[in-house]
Amino acid sequence: MATSTTGMPTQDDCDIVRDCELALLTGAVRGDRASAVLLLHEDFHEFGASGVVWDRESILDMMEEEAADGRVDIKAEDLVTSALGPGVVLVTYDSVTPTRRAHRSSVWVRERGRWQVRHHQGTVVADRASGPTA
Structure with a gap:
């Protein structure tokens, strides 16, 4: 793995982090605790x-429960990665499921030497028909 001279x-x-983020949206990784734990920082x-x-x-x-019930149907749209500082990457995207967008x-x-997600935030997107809210 190449590292820049600045540590950025x-x-x-960024491509590796993108692939890791997308893997976390799959039933294969969500249903395999050993795989998922490798991607989640211990202080995640x-x-x-949902507000939880x-x-x-x-x-x-x-x-794990979601994958066991077969409820994993998550798509990522407009995914962007941005280097924030040495050893830190921000990923932004919209998640789309059959029932909501966030x-x-x-x-x-x-x-x-391993990329792990430390913090994640989701914000539900209001129904476009209802118009913007402040």
Whole structure:
């Protein structure tokens, strides 16, 4: 893995993080705790689109249950990665499921040579027919 001389994430790093983020949206990874745990930082937390605040263990439980029930149908649209600083990448996108759309952002950090998501945020997008709200 190439590293820039400034320690800033390279395009290769951003591509790896993008692939990791997309993997977390699949039933294969969500249903395989051993795979998912490799991608979630030990201090992971999420402010979910549902309003629930998740920690690493609770999100692992939820993803495993969701995959076991066959409810994983998540698409990512307009995904963008941005290097924020040495060892830090921001991912933004819209998640689309059969029942809702949400703006998403994830902060990925590289520790001990591995990219892991440290923080995730979801915000439900209002129904376009109802118009904007403040």
